[in-house]
Amino acid sequence: MLITGASSGLGADFARAFAARGSRLILVARRADRLNELAAELHEAHGTECVVIPWDLGTWRAGSDLAAEVSRRGLRVDVVVNNAGFGTHRAIADENADTVASEIALNVGALVDLSRAFLPGMIARNDGVILNVASTAAFQSLPYLGVYAATKAFVLSFTEALWGELENTDVQALALCPGPTRTEFFDVAGSDAIAGPLQESPVVVAKAMKALDRRRPKPFVISGTGNWWGAAASRFAPRKTVIRLGRKIMLANRPH
Ligand SMILES: NC(=O)c1ccc[n+]([C@@H]2O[C@H](COP(=O)([O-])OP(=O)(O)OC[C@H]3O[C@@H](n4cnc5c(N)ncnc54)[C@H](OP(=O)(O)O)[C@@H]3O)[C@@H](O)[C@H]2O)c1
Numbered sequence: 001m002l003i004t005g006a007s008s009g010l011g012a013d014f015a016r017a018f019a020a021r022g023s024r025l026i027l028v029a030r031r032a033d034r035l036n037e038l039a040a041e042l043h044e045a046h047g048t049e050c051v052v053i054p055w056d057l058g059t060w061r062a063g064s065d066l067a068a069e070v071s072r073r074g075l076r077v078d079v080v081v082n083n084a085g086f087g088t089h090r091a092i093a094d095e096n097a098d099t100v101a102s103e104i105a106l107n108v109g110a111l112v113d114l115s116r117a118f119l120p121g122m123i124a125r126n127d128g129v130i131l132n133v134a135s136t137a138a139f140q141s142l143p144y145l146g147v148y149a150a151t152k153a154f155v156l157s158f159t160e161a162l163w164g165e166l167e168n169t170d171v172q173a174l175a176l177c178p179g180p181t182r183t184e185f186f187d188v189a190g191s192d193a194i195a196g197p198l199q200e201s202p203v204v205v206a207k208a209m210k211a212l213d214r215r216r217p218k219p220f221v222i223s224g225t226g227n228w229w230g231a232a233a234s235r236f237a238p239r240k241t242v243i244r245l246g247r248k249i250m251l252a253n254r255p256h
Helices: 009-020 031-045 062-072 097-125 148-166 185-191 201-213 225-236 239-252
Strands: 002-004 025-029 048-053 081-082 128-133 171-177 218-220
Touching: 002 009, 002 097, 002 171, 009 031, 009 081, 009 201, 025 031, 031 048, 048 062, 062 097, 062 185, 062 201, 081 097, 097 128, 097 171, 128 148, 128 201, 148 171, 148 218, 201 218, 218 225
Parallel strands: 002 025, 002 081, 025 048, 081 128, 128 171, 171 218
Antiparallel strands: none
16 A cells, blocks of 8 residues: 655554554655655554555646556556645745645645556556545635645545545545644645644544544545534534634634
């Protein structure tokens, strides 16, 4: 199985969870040192065989190039965890064009490329999982986190469509929608930690693993009861109210 963004946070904890279940792993991110450390940890703990592929997925078609590299190495992929992603917390007018292009290429482009590349094999074997990490940011637009929230809305919509296409097969598509979680995410985004309790990353991963174990899996799962209520409310409350509330929260947690 292949996990993107395995060098920290949720991706590293997904690797730990799948390793504990006996999976062989392909670990992808840019920081090779972190990936090698994780591979050593998992080998020590579970005897896990890991293949480390340092790869920058933040450019257009990088996901397709990675898929080609995986097949060139003769590796079979039956589970893809499209987890790598980052956010930028600033007014859209102040965004850096290159950073935003990379954010969209990673959060959206690589996720679509990798899903598309590995799906035909999974469908042919009638076995496999595409687990895409979205966010509770997928359920409403967020001023000052606008590009990021839009990418996550894409991930949720795309994964639900995939779920619809695969419903009568044994290939699963699941979008995980975490709320604020204690990882390196906020350091990368340059934000102060979002107000309110942060979930721990292993707890969020356990929620996704439980969702995958269901006999009839859902198209998406939201981690945390408070996050579930927040997402539900933003679907039913008046749109302008939701946008204004999002603006208030994002301004209260200004980038430092
Ligand atoms: N933490 C939260 O509050 C939260 C909430 C909702 C959703 N999420 C989502 O959860 C996912 C994981 O994020 P996290 O919270 O675990 O944050 P994180 O600790 O910052 O991890 C992000 C991972 O993405 C990788 N990555 C970033 N840019 C990359 C690139 N250009 N190419 C390849 N890999 C790249 C990073 O590795 P390298 O830097 O080594 O490349 C790292 O392994 C993301 O999709 C994020 O949007 C997070």
